[in-house]
Amino acid sequence: MKKSSFQINLPWWKVLQNSRALAHNPIPFHRQWFQTYGNTLGIKFINGARVMLTRDPEVIMHVLRKNHRNYHKSDVTTYGLGEYIGYGLLTLNGQEWKKDRRLLQPGFYKKRIEHLYNTTIPKTVQKKLDEIPLDTTIDIKPYMNELAFEVVTNALFDIQIEAKVLSEIRIIIDEIQLFFVKEVRQPQWNLVRKLSGQKKQALALVARIRELMNGFIEARIASDSPHNDLLDLMLQSRYEDGSPMERHRIIDELIILIVAGHETTANALSFMIHYLAKNPEIVDQLHREIQPLEASDLSPYEQLSQIKYGQAVVQETLRKCPPAWIVDRKALTDDSIGDLHIPKNALIGLSIYELHHNPEFWEEPELFKPERFLSSPPPVYIPFGSGPRMCIGNHFALFEMVEILRQMVLRFRWETPQEQLEETALITLQPTSVKVYMTHA
Secondary structure (H helix, E strand, C coil): CCCCCCCCCCCHHHHHHCHHHHHHCCHHHHHHHHHHHCCEEEEECCCCCEEEEECCHHHHHHHHHHCHHHEECCHHHHHHHHHHHCCCCCCCCHHHHHHHHHHHHHHHCHHHHHHHHHCHHHHHHHHHHCCCCCCCEEECHHHHHHHHHHHHHHHHCCCCCCHHHHHHHHHHHHHHHHHHHHHHHCHHHHHHHHHCCHHHHHHHHHHHHHHHHHHHHHHHHHCCCCCCCHHHHHHHCECCCCCECCHHHHHHHHHHHHHHHHHHHHHHHHHHHHHHHHCHHHHHHHHHHHHHHHHCCCCHHHHHHHCHHHHHHHHHHHHHCCCCCEEEEEECCCEEECCEEECCCCEEEEEHHHHCCCCCCCCCCCCCCHHHHCCCCCCCCCECECHHHCCCCHHHHHHHHHHHHHHHHHHEEEECCCCCCCEEECCCEEECCCEEEEEEC
16 A cells, blocks of 8 residues: 655745744734645645644644654754753653653642642732732733733742842743744744854853752752742652752753743733723623622632633633644654654644634634633633643643632723734744723722
C-alpha cells in the first residue's frame, strides 16, 4: 500500500510575504487561509521545514490526547522560548517534564486551593481593586496585570515584592516576549538582531530576572517563618530518586509559573471587563446571583462554587478570547490521521482560537453569550489545553477570575467608549488596551 505524502496547500511565500503583519497578529491571516485552503494547512518552506496549522478538532484531539506520546513541545518552545523563560513545565518534554509535574502537582490540590481562597486571595484582590481610580476613563489592562501578578506571587509563592521590583519584572517579561515573537515570526532578521546587539540585550534581561528570582530563593532559605507555598514545595520536595530540585530548575519553574500564571489571567480579565461593559444586562444578572451569597454562612470558596452564572461568564471569555490561543507540537515519528499524513519532525500549530470560533460547534460564535455554558460545553472547548499536558493551574485560574469578578460586580459599575477591541496575538492573546469608565456600584 502506497504511503500518503505530506499535503502542501499553502504556498510558503504567502507566509513570508505577510511576515511583518503576522508578527503583530496572525489570527486574521489564519482565518483567511483556513477559509481558502481548508481546516488543515500544510506548508513546506525552502529550507525543507514542514509546518502544519489546523483547526480540525479530530487532528487536535489526536495530537493532544489519542497519540500524545508521539508529540512533544516544538523546538521553538523547548529551546527557543526556554532560552528566555527557562526549562520547566511549559517548555520541557518527556521524563523531565513528568518529574517536575509530579513534584509540583500537590501545590494545586483542591485542599490547598480552597485554603488560599478562604484566606489570602480575597484580601489581595480587595487591596488591588482599591487602587483603581473611579469617575475617569482608564485603561484597565495594567491594573489587571498588577492584580493577577500579585495574586500569583502572594498566593502561590507567598512573596511580597516591592512596587519598583514588581514593575521591573513586568517590563522584562513584556520585552522578552516581544523579542521572542519577532525571532519566531520574522526569522529572516535574526542575524541582524544578533549582530546589532539586540539579542545580547534580551539575554541580559533574562539574566536580570533570574537574579531577582534567585534573590527570592535566598531570602526564603534565610527565613525562619513557615510558608507552606509552592516555593517551599520546590525547596523541600524530592524527586522519586531522592534528589532535590536543583537551584537553576527552581528558578526556571518560578519564572514560568509567574509568567504563565499572571499574564494569561490578566489578559482574560481585561477581555471580560470589556464584554461586560458592552453587556450591562449581564452585570445585572451577576449582581442578582452574587449579592444574596454575601449574607450566607458559606465560606468564600464555597460561595465561588455557587456562582454558576459567574463561572459561565468566565468560561465564555476563555472561549471567545483564549489567552493560550495556539498550541504547538513536534511529531516524533511519522503518523497518520485518516488521509492526513504527518511526517516525522513536522511542526504542528493547533489553533485553539479557531476551534473556539467554529460555527459548526458554537451558535453565533462571535457573540458573547455566557448562557451557552450553563450546560455542558462541547468537547472542543479547551482553553487550558487537553490531555496530560493540560495547564496545571486551570482550577486555580478559574476560581481566581470568578473571585475578581465577584468583587468587581459588588463594588463597581463600568462602561466603555470602545466599540471593539484590538487583539494582539503574541505568545498569549491580549487586548492592546481596554478603556473603561468606572464608578461605584
